Amino acid sequence: MDTILEVKNLSKHYNSFSLKKVNLTIPKGSIVGLIGENGAGKTTTIKAIIGAIQKDGGEITLFGLPFHTTNKEVMQQIAIVMEGSFFHEELSPRQMAKVLKGLYKKWNDVTFNRYLRQFNVPATKKLKEFSKGMRMKLSIAIALSYDAKLLILDEPTSGLDPVVRNEILNIFQDFIIDEERAILLSSHITTDLEKIADYITFIHNGEVILNDMKDDLIYKYGVVKCSEQQFDSLDQTHIIGYEKGQFAVQALVNNKQAVQHMYPDLVIDAPTIDDIMLYYVRGDKK
Numbered sequence: 001m002d003t004i005l006e007v008k009n010l011s012k013h014y015n016s017f018s019l020k021k022v023n024l025t026i027p028k029g030s031i032v033g034l035i036g037e038n039g040a041g042k043t044t045t046i047k048a049i050i051g052a053i054q055k056d057g058g059e060i061t062l063f064g065l066p067f068h069t070t071n072k073e074v075m076q077q078i079a080i081v082m083e084g085s086f087f088h089e090e091l092s093p094r095q096m097a098k099v100l101k102g103l104y105k106k107w108n109d110v111t112f113n114r115y116l117r118q119f120n121v122p123a124t125k126k127l128k129e130f131s132k133g134m135r136m137k138l139s140i141a142i143a144l145s146y147d148a149k150l151l152i153l154d155e156p157t158s159g160l161d162p163v164v165r166n167e168i169l170n171i172f173q174d175f176i177i178d179e180e181r182a183i184l185l186s187s188h189i190t191t192d193l194e195k196i197a198d199y200i201t202f203i204h205n206g207e208v209i210l211n212d213m214k215d216d217l218i219y220k221y222g223v224v225k226c227s228e229q230q231f232d233s234l235d236q237t238h239i240i241g242y243e244k245g246q247f248a249v250q251a252l253v254n255n256k257q258a259v260q261h262m263y264p265d266l267v268i269d270a271p272t273i274d275d276i277m278l279y280y281v282r283g284d285k286k
């Protein structure tokens, strides 16, 4: 497997939060979705990877070599989209393009202007007049305009309207199609990840608790719907979490095949990524 980015045992300690030995692999031609509840450590992971904060431990390898953000050649190959702007608020996208042309060897004005038009981002308006969604679209347009090999995006689609969101998801899918590039993105919009992610990494309390191919997760896990009496008689080995309602119980199981084999009459639905997160985080654990 050709890997673009490899993160091993990444640690970061704050007073009341620790990122605990996070491992992450981003193969060529893949989209890796980082999920987790608020405060789980997604942004901290991304910031520690890109050197926006100092890590306390761990190794990061990009294209097989130790990743240092001070390496200018390497920084030509990655594009980062996060909240907060690196640009002066008085600049317009057109003026920014002049700066970016000097920074990135492969900067492409034609591509940039095409994305600005496609995303409906005004080329001559000053950044200070931009809405949150316009800023995000501009950042994505910039990220896509210098032939980067790895896109790292922190919640890129939050705050975007459904039409633009869908266009951007399609662009992300096209981006990796040549199998030479990859994307790491964090998102709370798990339906976006259901659509485009190849792998899902689930961070909970600063720890990776799931790391798998998306299709495997959906295949392996299942949501059981049954009566309380039925639920109480189930072997609890494969139950991750459950929720008791007034009339029925819903539970997440981590081995749908085994459970179905033991209880052929049990109704087991395919889970959504939200189901998996919800039952891991909030489900009344065993």
Ligand SMILES: Nc1ncnc2c1ncn2[C@@H]1O[C@H](COP(=O)(O)OP(=O)(O)OP(=O)(O)O)[C@@H](O)[C@H]1O
Residues within 6 Å of the ligand: 014, 015, 016, 017, 036, 037, 038, 039, 040, 041, 042, 043, 044, 045
């Ligand atoms: N500079 C900082 N100093 C101290 N604690 C911090 C700092 N930055 C983040 N944290 C803490 O680290 C934890 C993880 O935050 P992080 O922003 O990585 O979460 P997240 O998964 O991205 O959450 P969200 O989905 O809400 O954006 C939180 O408890 C947060 O308070």
